[in-house]
Amino acid sequence: MIYNLPYIVTFIILALSLYIIIASSNLYKKLLGISIFQSSVILFFINMGKVKDASPPILKCYIPSECPEIYANPLPHVLMLTSIVVGIAVLAISMSLIIRIKEEFQTVDEDIIVKFLNSSSSDHFSINTAIHISLIKGK
């Protein structure tokens, strides 16, 4: 049980971040949820790389009889370098999308925006009146 503790913590963080994504109505907070979600995936892979009584995977000795017998697994760490870069790209694209949404709709709140998305008309006048009406009504 104690050896599974890192994995249990990883999946608790995963579930919490999914809840953040679903339950928050502000688009920036959804973005934070996605960032935490990707961090939990990175944690999962790093936990995988640990081997019991292992030394870091760095080759410092050249005489076979004195070298450590067990090295930790470096491959998951390398895979996670790629994954971190992908996470940065996702953050960059979504932040620029949120900036554009703020410019066009003057709000970053998901409830108001989805109400507008489900309305059927698409000319500019009714767009602005729909948003202003919902802003005036509160929320």
Add this chain to the structure above:
Amino acid sequence: MNYNISHYFPISQLPVLEIIIPIISSCLCIIFRKSSYPLFISFISFIFTLSISIILFHFVKLGDMQYFMGGFISPIGIEYKVDLLNSVMLILINVVCMMILFYGYGTVFIDIQKEKIYLFYAIFMLYVIGLMGTVISNDLFNIYVFIEISSLSSYSLTSMGKDKRCLIASFQYLIIGTIASSFILIGIGMFYMITGTLNLTDMSEVILNIDNHLIIKVGTSFIVVGLLMKAGFFPLYWWIPNIYKYAPSFFSIILAALSTKIPIYLLIRFTYSIFDTESLFSDNDIFKNIFIISGYCGVIFGSISAIYQDSLKKIIAFSTIAATGYLIPMLINNSELSDMSMIIFIINDIMLKAAIFMIISYIENKIGTDSISKLQGLFKYMPFSSVYLLICLLSLIGLPLTLGFISKWYLLEANLQYNIFIMIMIIIWSLFSLVYTVKIISKIFFTTSKNNDIYLSFLKEKDTDVGFYGSVQSMCTSLSLWIVLILSLYMGIDKSLSVDVARNIVGSLNP
């Protein structure tokens, strides 16, 4: 004699040239950004990749082609492998992209400002690189990286539409797509944890000897849920109609044709190599029932939503969701005939959705909207486009002598033998799709109203329909529409293009 020409110099480098040539040309698109240089650069690179994929299809008959990145042999390094299934998907992707490039020559400036067209072409090439890399790669983590490349490019491309609502649609797509990709990554991690290798062929051999079935089931569930989220299976399909409608028309064609088919291709590929289908789909009855119930809900919700829509693109989007609903449970059947019918359906559906979205985008660019109420009496002003749309809609229902009939025949035959619930699903879907097809056809051909005559009469002055006149741009657009129409009519009449290819694919996957 062991002489195989595909091991020697030019031919053996082809699998990696397929990916490298578009990468270099997308960088060149940014460097040479003047008037129509990006278009010519991407056109030349797609000619290269199309010819490479046809050459690969020819040489694959001698045996599977492998390419080891950097010279590191299989379990240690990354491997690209081309077999029959891969090469057919590559040809389909490249043919659709060529047609879209022709189509876009006349229409890309409608959605996108002139100064940004070079960026659009560069990101579009990255999207196609992501699709091709997913198909050609034989290494699990490399497949994840290419999935991410194509997803990130499509988030940016979707947000370049004309209507402001494309931004929200793109953000919803981003959230769902990122969660799905991360689920796929967790599943890949679980498979790596238990087998120690990331190579698909190596893993399929190692997994036969594993005792611990629980972690394989959990890893399979994560990968399957991630791929189903990307394909648009029942509970998480609501983002699809928004992006089909609000994306720029040039990009919505390839989005409709390919974005939901690549995850289904990956499901087939994983089922044949790393998923343990005997234990997963046969003694675990709950798993099977969840698939079938979700499929039913997808078909019913998708079809009923399609009947009440006003926008033509959203109708086709809901029809795609319903098609995914009955296609994915067919993985349960675990038989050669149902896999063959799935591949026939994928091949035919890619051509069909490309044709439908091309003509809908063409009509939308001429009229200004794609709502059905404005389409009344279209036949009088754009007769060729109306007949084109009629042929595509009849193919969607499944009239004989069209593409849809062949795929539907084989689907029904496969499910009649193995799983009669899915057959009932397909019949329900066909009946529902009749409803909105008749609605659209009656509005176009059989009604005219005075208001719409005033609305549409400007078309007659400009003499606009698919034909060979006017500027080079509009001729290219018309040429692409003609080629896709002729291809789909030919594939509907001569079934050997899809059926025999699918039979050979399934034969090569089940040795």
